[in-house]
Amino acid sequence: MxxxxxxxxxxxxxxxxxxxxxxxxxxxxxxxxxxxxxxxxxxxxxxxxxxxxxxxxxxxxxxxxxxxxxxxxxxxxxxxxxxxxxxxxxxxxxxxxxxxxxxxxxxxxxxxxxxxxxxIFDSSSYKWKDTKWMNKRKKIDSSKDIPMAIYEVHPASWKRHFTTDEGIEGMYTYRELAQSLCEYIKEMGYTHVELMGISEYPFDGSWGYQVTGYYAPTSRYGTPEDFKYFVDTMHKNNIGVILDWVPAHFPKDEAGLREFDGEPLYEYPDPRMGEHPDWGTKIFNYGKNEVCNFLIGSALNWIEEFHVDGLRVDAVASMLYLDYGKKDGGWIANKYGGNENLEAVEFFRHLNTLVLGRNPGTFMIAEESTAWPKITGEAADGGLNFSYKWNMGWMHDFLDYMKLDPIMRKGSHNKMTFGMSYNESEDYILVLSHDEVVHLKCSMLNKMPGFKTDKFRNLKAGYAFMLGHPGKKLLFMGQEFGQEREWAEERELDWYLLDDPEHADLRLFVKGLLGIYKKYPCLYTNERKWDAFEWINANDADRSIFSFVRKSPTGKKNLLFVVNFTPVERNDYRVGVPKKGKYKLIYTQDMQLNELLIESKDYTFEAELSECDGRDYSIAYPLTGYGVAVFHYN
Missing domain, CATH: 2.60.40.10 (Immunoglobulins)
Structure with a gap:
């Protein structure tokens, strides 16, 4: 039989x-x-x-x-x-x-x-203990009004043992990560962890983005049952798990999918369709039912069998465009003469509608670097039905601005405001990912101009601006404490830096931001709508100061942000406010002051009937160089 x-x-x-x-x-x-x-x-x-x-x-x-x-x-x-x-x-x-x-x-x-x-391996007998999380996941509101602060992690280089143990080259196992990483994420206040490169892959230097085992958690860190334990532990501690997933291409390794049965099977047979010349990899044939089924089955396997909460789909643009990375004559147009891969478009609509429909509360995230329309739009309306899109445009503008000497920033002021001009078009995640701290791009700290203290204050200002800007958040590991060296997959993060007070202070500052993020719904609700965000002054280029408010749907627990991107102090800085009333300073650059702000009434300001920034009411207070000031008001 x-x-x-x-x-x-x-x-x-x-x-x-x-x-x-x-x-x-x-x-x-x-x-x-x-x-x-x-x-x-x-x-x-x-x-x-x-x-x-x-x-x-x-x-x-x-x-x-x-x-x-x-x-x-x-x-x-x-x-x-x-x-x-x-x-x-x-x-x-x-x-x-x-x-x-x-x-x-x-x-x-x-x-x-x-x-x-x-x-051979069967982990079906594993006894899950995350029933509470899974039941809660099913009830998540489809409006996406949930906090999502993602800690992106490369498991092999987050931490390592100093001695090799049983051939694992010092890497933490899934079970060890389940304990140490979970404890750290809880302490910091992130809501989700995103793991790079979990599907089995042959070459460490690919970081897991050239996959040979689409159904197998990599054996570098243990067995499939061990990985289930990792997810289970995260869920029991109210931490969601996102995996990077790569349906765009696969490597040419002899034991892998290339010409699997002696002929092209998983890839397009014509190299103009089936080859990524820049990457040296094969492209899946999205026009073949069995191949699409292979990929869809992989996505469902991770979510339904391993209880993963979401997939971040890598290199979506390379799938959508037939001419991606190819020269003239090196690609084939679609039946209408265009460069859109119509088969990949239908694949995405099928994949996302199915995964999200079968698994309420999960999400599919697109790493898509172009202006392809309706990435997060509904399939019935011509969209691809992703839950979120990485906001690559915001990331590039933000980093271009932050790397400038402060005296030059006034000429690029619009880079920090431009993101709001298209914010309504998609459901976004603001990302400062691993791709921005490798290949001579410098760590986040070393992108900042100035001497050491200036770098830290610049980075704090940048992180505060990111927190206040609409969009879910993602930060790559190590950047929360000011990793100085570029990331490298073969070594652990430089945790010893936390012995330095400035690095420790930056980590506590980020922890405080994450606490504010989860405490104030105005920062994660109704994010695509202009009635949830309002510029107070988007045009103060000469002083490189940005001020804006995030508004709650209830009218309570609103926040006013003021961020100064120069070292110039403004001892009596005046900012317009939306209405009369009290404005309590709840967060600044300085951790010692933040501790005093928790209960103090000395940092509550009564709005005065004094026009500023086109508003009838305003407040005045001392704004430090690279100063961050977050006010609460009702």
Missing amino acids: SGFSEYDMYLFGNGRHYEIYKKLGAHYDERDGASGVRFSVWAPHAHRVWVIGEFTDWQAQDEYAMQRLEPLGIYELFVPGRVNGEMYKYLIETQDGRRIYKADPYASYAELRPGTSSK
Whole structure:
């Protein structure tokens, strides 16, 4: 009896088998009273296929030849007596007589690199303890009025052991990360962790963005069950988990997906469609149902089987544009003569509508670097139905401004205000990600102009501006305490810097910002609407000062932000305010002062009937150089 029914064939052939990972791959089964593993692989161009492994001495043996199932070219074999952790591959004989060795595309676990074998593994018996979180997740309001402060982490370089342990090269395991990372995120006040490069990949230097195992948590940090424990622990501590996911391309490694059964199968056959010349990788064939099903199944596997809360989809622009990274003559136009990949567009609409529809409260995030319209628009309205889009335009403008000497900033004042001109177009996440602190781009701290103290005060001002600006937030690990060296995947962050008072103070400043963010709903509700944001003065270029308010839908717990991007002190700075009443200073650049502000009434200012910034009422107070002032008002 086959484990792959005619109905399974029908669904897979139409790209609608949403639990395909339970059919293809290696799964425990029982046949004629014997327990074992059923292996299934899609290889329609193959002439013959064998399962090989430790149990066959890695040789093709007749009893391990797989049976071909038509009409899709699925190969299947039941092997009795197999156990967790045993390695295997598929030996594929091609139509022209070559023999190639391939890892299982649907494997749930893989051999630690540099090995390339798949491993039998069943983690279905894991007992989840995150019922409370999962029930709460289902009830999240679709309006997206939730706080989302994301800590982006590369697990291998967040922290490392000083001694190598059992061949893991000092890397923390999933279970160790579950404890130490969870404790740190809770202390800081982030709401979510985003993990780079969890799907199995062969080369450390790719950071996990050239994937060979789309269903397997990388074995660098442990087993699939260990990864479930990581997610479980985060959820029990009210921390959401986001994974980076890469459906844009895959590497050419011999054991991987490239020409999987001797011919292009997962990739477009024409290199003008199927090659990324800049990256040296293959592009998935989004016009083939089974390939789209493979990718959709991967996304659902992470969310439904591993309880992940969201996927950040990498390199979306490279999927949407047929000419992305290609020269004239090196790409093929669509049927209308345009450069849009219509098949990828339909893939995204199918993927996002399905994932979000089946899993209320989860989210799909697009890393999309162009002005493609309606990334977060509904599919029915011509959109791609992502939940959020990384705001790459804001990020570039923000960093261009922050890197300037303060005396030059007045000439680029509009870079800090331009983001609000298009804020209504998408649901955004403001990002300062890993990509901005590698490849000679400097760390966030060292992008800042001036001497050491100036750098810290500049960065504090920038982070405060980011907090007040509409959009969810993402900050890459280490930038919260002023990592000085560029990030490198082979070493841990420079945690020793926290022995320096200025680095420790910056970390506490960021922690305070995150506390304000979660305390005041005006910072995360109604973010696309102008009635939730108002410039007080967006045009004070000569002094490089920005002032604006974030308004709550209830009219209570509103915030006024004033940020000074020069070292010039304004001892009696006057700022217009929306209405008369009391304005309590609740946060500044200085941590010692912030402690005094918690209960003090000395820092409450009564609005005066004195015109400023086009407002009838205003307040005056001392604004320090690179000063940050956040006021609460009702």
